[in-house]
Amino acid sequence: MRLFIDTANIDHIKEVYSLGIISGVTTNPSLYSKEGGDFKSSIAEIASIVDGPISAEAVSLTRDGIVQEGRELAAIAPNIVIKIPMMEEGLAATKILNSEGIKVNMTLIFSANQALLAAQVGAAYVSPFIGRLDDIGHDGVEILDSIVSIYDIYGINTEIISASIRHPLHVIQSALAGADIATVPYSILKAMVKHPLTDTGIKKFLEDWKTLQETASSMK
Ligand code: G3P
Numbered sequence: 248m249r250l251f252i253d254t255a256n257i258d259h260i261k262e263v264y265s266l267g268i269i270s271g272v273t274t275n276p277s278l279y280s281k282e283g284g285d286f287k288s289s290i291a292e293i294a295s296i297v298d299g300p301i302s303a304e305a306v307s308l309t310r311d312g313i314v315q316e317g318r319e320l321a322a323i324a325p326n327i328v329i330k331i332p333m334m335e336e337g338l339a340a341t342k343i344l345n346s347e348g349i350k351v352n353m354t355l356i357f358s359a360n361q362a363l364l365a366a367q368v369g370a371a372y373v374s375p376f377i378g379r380l381d382d383i384g385h386d387g388v389e390i391l392d393s394i395v396s397i398y399d400i401y402g403i404n405t406e407i408i409s410a411s412i413r414h415p416l417h418v419i420q421s422a423l424a425g426a427d428i429a430t431v432p433y434s435i436l437k438a439m440v441k442h443p444l445t446d447t448g449i450k451k452f453l454e455d456w457k458t459l460q461e462t463a464s465s466m467k
Contacts, residue, residue, distance in 0.1 A: 248422040251300075251430040253410065255282045257292060259433040264297050271299035273374070273410065273430040275330065275354070276306060287323060294324035302352045302372075304330035305340075313340035321349045328371065330354045333361045338368050345369030352408065359393040366398070366405045374430070376411035377421070387411070388420045395425040415439050 251271035252263050255278040263269050272293055279286055290303045301324070305316040313336060317329040321344075328350045331337040341351045345368060352372035353365035357380060365373045375394055377387025391409055398405065409421035409429040415438050421429040431439075 248426055249428045250418075250436070251408065251428055252436060253278070253412070253430040253432050255279045255289060255293070256433065257282075257289070257296070260293055260296055263433065263436050268436065269297070269299075269431075271301065271428065271430075272297050273302040273330070273352070273408065275304050287320075290320065290327065291323050294326050297326075299326060300328045300350070300352075300372075301326055302328045302330040302354075304332075304354065308334075308336060310336045310339040310343070313337060314343050317344045317349055317351070318347070328352045330374075333357075333365065338364060341365070341370050342368040345371075354410070356394075357390065359390060359397055362394040362405075362407070363397060366403045370405050372406045372408050372428075374408045374410040377409055377417060378411035378413035380411075381413065388417075388424055391421060391426060392424045399425070 249270050250268055251273050252260055252269045253273045254260060255274045260272055290301065294301045303320045305313045307313045307316050313331055317340065320329055321327050329344060330352045331341055332355045333353055337353065341353060344351050350371035352374055353370040354374045356362050356373050356375040362373045362375065375391050377391055380387035380390055394407055398407065406427040409426040412418060412429055412431050412435055415435055418429050418431060418439060
């Protein structure tokens with residue numbers, strides 16, 4: 248399973264990309280509103296930093312509006328993917344953009360049926376929001392599991408991006424369910440690195456190494 252970062256924060260993107268742990272970025276209007284600034288120039292900057300798919304969301308509610316926005320966003324850089332919400336107009340727009348070779352990430356997916364529909368119109372990616380399902384007392388991972396099974400049975404090429412990740416366990420559950428990608432907030436990527444036993448292990452190795460050096464130099 249590949250990892251993307253779910254943010255529009257340029258510093259965070261640069262930091263985790265330089266670690267080599269992420270291969271794409273997902274954004275949405277809420278993430279943009281946290282950062283401010285000009286949306287298109289920010290997307291262009293992100294697309295120039297990360298050599299991988301960058302999802303930029305269309306906000307129109309009509310088929311033609313979404314298609315126009317999609318074409319404009321896709322013209323910014325070759326690695327831009329158009330994020331389109333699951334709705335009838337979004338499905339129709341995805342079909343058109345797909346026929347033009349523009350990749351779409353269908354977002355706000357909360358059921359296996361929605362994921363099945365996205366695949367019919369040629370979405371390159373679907374984004375089931377597992378955390379938001381958990382928030383309302385459903386089992387987000389179970390829905391993800393169903394999508395993975397259905398896509399496997401029918402050899403569907405649409406890639407599954409596990410989204411709305413709330414904690415490190417969601418990342419493990421997404422990997423076990425067979426998601427192609429998990430898009431993970433910055434703080435959770437950082438938390439994934441850490442383990443208290445790793446920290447105490449490093450400390451102990453360094454202490455023992457120091458003791459060895461001191462013993463060696465006292466024997467000279
Ligand atoms: O990419 C968007 C998705 O991950 C939303 O996450 O935390 O707003 O439910 P959240």
